[in-house]
Amino acid sequence: MPQDHDERDHHEHGSELSEMQLRVRALETVLAEKGYVDPAALDAMIEAFETRIGPHIGARVVARAWTDPAFKRDLIEDATRAVQPLGLINRVGDHLIAVENTATLHNMIVCTLCSCYPWDVLGLPPVWYKSAPYRSRAVNDPRGVLADFGVTLPADTQIRVWDSTAETRFIVLPMRPAGTDGWGEERLATLVTRDSMIGTGLPKRPDEVA
Amino acid sequence: MDGVHDMGGMHGFGKVEPEANETVFHAAWEARCLALNRAMGAAGAWTIDEGRAGIEELPPAVYLAASYYGKWALRLENMLVKLGFAGADEIAAGHALRPGKPLAHKFGTADVPRTLARGSFGRPASAPARFGVGERVRAKNIHPRTHTRLPRYVRGRAGVIEAVRGCHVFPDATAVGAGENPQWLYTVVFDGRELWGEATDPLLKVSVEAFEPYLEAA
Numbered sequence: 450m451p452q453d454h455d456e457r458d459h460h461e462h463g464s465e466l467s468e469m470q471l472r473v474r475a476l477e478t479v480l481a482e483k484g485y486v487d488p489a490a491l492d493a494m495i496e497a498f499e500t501r502i503g504p505h506i507g508a509r510v511v512a513r514a515w516t517d518p519a520f521k522r523d524l525i526e527d528a529t530r531a532v533q534p535l536g537l538i539n540r541v542g543d544h545l546i547a548v549e550n551t552a553t554l555h556n557m558i559v560c561t562l563c564s565c566y567p568w569d570v571l572g573l574p575p576v577w578y579k580s581a582p583y584r585s586r587a588v589n590d591p592r593g594v595l596a597d598f599g600v601t602l603p604a605d606t607q608i609r610v611w612d613s614t615a616e617t618r619f620i621v622l623p624m625r626p627a628g629t630d631g632w633g634e635e636r637l638a639t640l641v642t643r644d645s646m647i648g649t650g651l652p653k654r655p656d657e658v659a
Numbered sequence: 660m661d662g663v664h665d666m667g668g669m670h671g672f673g674k675v676e677p678e679a680n681e682t683v684f685h686a687a688w689e690a691r692c693l694a695l696n697r698a699m700g701a702a703g704a705w706t707i708d709e710g711r712a713g714i715e716e717l718p719p720a721v722y723l724a725a726s727y728y729g730k731w732a733l734r735l736e737n738m739l740v741k742l743g744f745a746g747a748d749e750i751a752a753g754h755a756l757r758p759g760k761p762l763a764h765k766f767g768t769a770d771v772p773r774t775l776a777r778g779s780f781g782r783p784a785s786a787p788a789r790f791g792v793g794e795r796v797r798a799k800n801i802h803p804r805t806h807t808r809l810p811r812y813v814r815g816r817a818g819v820i821e822a823v824r825g826c827h828v829f830p831d832a833t834a835v836g837a838g839e840n841p842q843w844l845y846t847v848v849f850d851g852r853e854l855w856g857e858a859t860d861p862l863l864k865v866s867v868e869a870f871e872p873y874l875e876a877a
Contacts, residue, residue, distance in 0.1 A: 473688040473732055475753035477695055479745050483759030485702060486766040491694035493771045499683050499690070502775060542777025544824065561667030561810050563711055564727070569776045573693075575681050579727045581672040588667045588812065588865050589855045597675040607862040612667065614808045615844050615868035616707075616780040617824055644677075 503572035506537045507620055508641035510570060511652075512634045514547075515625040525549060528620065532570065542569050544617040548609070550624050550648075555602055557594075557610045557648030558619045559587035565613035567620050571643060578647065588612060598649045621648040628655045660712075661802055661811060663719040668812040668855065689728040696731050698766040701774045705738055708834035712806035713738045782841035784826040789843065789871055794820045796847060797877035798869060806834035809873040813865075817877040818849035821866060829870055843871040 480486045510532055514521040523531035528545040545567060548556040560566065561584045566574040577583050586594050591608045595601065602608070611619045623645040629637060632655075639658050644650025666672075684690040700710055713734040717725070725733065739745040749756045764770075790796055800815040801807075808830045824844040832840035851863025 469686070469692075469729060469732060470688045471753075472736075473692045473695070475750055476732070476735055476739070476745075477691055478753055479749050479755050480695060480699070480739075482755035483745065484765055485704070485744065485759060485762055486695065486698045487768060490766055490768045490771055491691060491698060493768050494694045494697065494774055495684075495690040497771065497775050498693070503683075538775070540772070540776045543779045543781055544777070559667075561812075562664055562808060563714065573683055575678065576685075576727065577675050577677050580675065581666055581669075581723070582675045584666040585669040585672050586675070589851070589859065591863065592860065594675055598677060605862070607864065608860065609848075610863070610865045612810065612865065612867045614810060615824070615830075615870070616777060616827060617844070617846075617868050618777065649675075649677075 498573055502538065502569065504570075504641075504643035504646065505638070506572075507567070507570040507643070507646045508638040509535065509537055509634070510547075510620070511622055511641045511646065512638035514622055515629075515637050516634050521622075524622065538569055540569075542567075542618065545570065546617055546619050547622050548611065548619055549622040552624070553605070554607050554609060555648065556619075556621045557587060557591050557608065558613065558621060559584060559610060560613040561585070561588055562612075562614060565616075565618065567618040570620055571646060575643075594649065598644065600650060621646050623652050626652050626654050660715050660804055660806060662715045663722050664715045665811050667810045688732075692728045692732050692735070696735050697774050698770075699735070699738075699744075701770050702766040703763045704742065704744060706833045707778070708806055708830040709836070710734065710738070711830070712834045715806060780828045781825050782828060782839060784841070784843065788823050788845075790820045790823070790845060790874065790876075792820055792823060795877040796820055796845075796869075796874040798847070798867075798873055799875055801873070803831065805831065807831050807873075809869060810867060812854055813847075813849060813867055813869075816849055816853050818847040818853065818866075820845050821848045822846040824868065827870070829872070831870070831872070845869050845871070845874065847874065 481488050514524050524547045528547040529541050529543055532541045550556055564574055564579040588610050591610055626640055640653045642650050645652045714730050717733055736750055740747050743760050795817060797817045798813040826841045827844045829840045829842040832838055846866050847869045848864050848866040851859040854865060
């Protein structure tokens with residue numbers, strides 16, 4: 450149904466702009482006038498999500514795990530506790546869980562009920578993560594979803610889908626790409642994509658960042 | 660609530676369409692909408708699960724047609740009116756027409772850092788966990804009309820306890836204003852074929868995070 454698709458894209462990318470802009474402005478004015486919210490605090494929150502909190506944080510966590518076996522052990526055991534001392538962000542939320550990909554196991558994260566996502570280490574979720582196609586299909590056709598991302602895994606790879614139905618949050622620890630021997634943490638972090646930490650993608654190969 | 664938000668396993672929504680170089684927000688109003696919703700939550704106007712229920716209660720056709728932040732805006736309007744923080748007349752006028760109902764805490768710049776990480780939902784346990792790692796359990800065949808975090812696609816299906824995550828605030832209770840009523844939380848893993856039948860990839864496994872009241876011994 451290509452027509453439906455066009456309409457949805459249209460909706461999600463701005464046709465509501467003028468109407469929504471007015472509605473949300475009205476809400477903000479009412480709430481500020483009633484003394485519930487300080488608009489400057491809203492500015493600060495938005496600024497953090499636009500500039501400071503994003504997948505670069507998760508990428509540093511993954512790169513550290515690739516280079517430091519003790520850190521990786523801690524990360525798998527209790528990701529919230531392990532990530533905290535890295536000082537990458539103010540505070541990591543509780544109940545962060547890192548799940549490790551191996552040669553025989555590929556993990557994928559979804560929230561079928563809404564949009565739960567590890568915001569503090571990956572930033573706000575992309576539109577596709579919150580969309581009906583992803584939420585409906587990830588749990589029964591993850592290989593089909595991976596194909597939508599151009600990713601094909603061997604038929605004998607076990608796929609494990611984690612549905613984020615509580616306040617636990619998941620981040621995938623992807624496999625370290627071949628050909629990166631001797632690379633330091635910062636250089637390795639350039640290979641770690643957001644999608645590889647959700648499980649809908651793989652890290653970049655070294656020749657993709659040369 | 661057996662609503663359209665419970666999408667796991669549904670057909671017909673088409674392909675996933677990743678957007679190249681996606682920006683954090685697609686319009687300035689989306690950012691303001693996100694911030695207003697989170698601010699009112701952080702100010703104590705409603706809990707995270709009352710907020711989720713507010714989205715799930717949108718009429719199905721509205722839920723499916725509205726954009727993500729469009730749903731957040733509708734939820735915000737509905738919750739403000741329902742809980743008496745603002746009148747529909749005020750929202751229509753775009754100005755406060757009356758003083759606000761008291762709110763415990765005004766959302767200011769000092770509150771921003773705690774909205775950038777998840778809240779803490781772990782609570783002390785009042786009883787030992789009923790299930791242990793490796794135990795077989797079945798998700799109950801329940802259909803509450805109010806908010807729940809047990810997705811339809813696992814109800815009635817048998818799986819295995821893979822991890823015990825501690826005792827957590829129970830969304831089904833907080834969503835209806837019945838307090839935190841903490842419950843043990845488990846990762847329960849299901850074989851793909853148990854959920855979707857014999858035609859499914861035999862290697863697929865799917866897990867949900869399930870609260871103890873959702874489970875029975877299998």
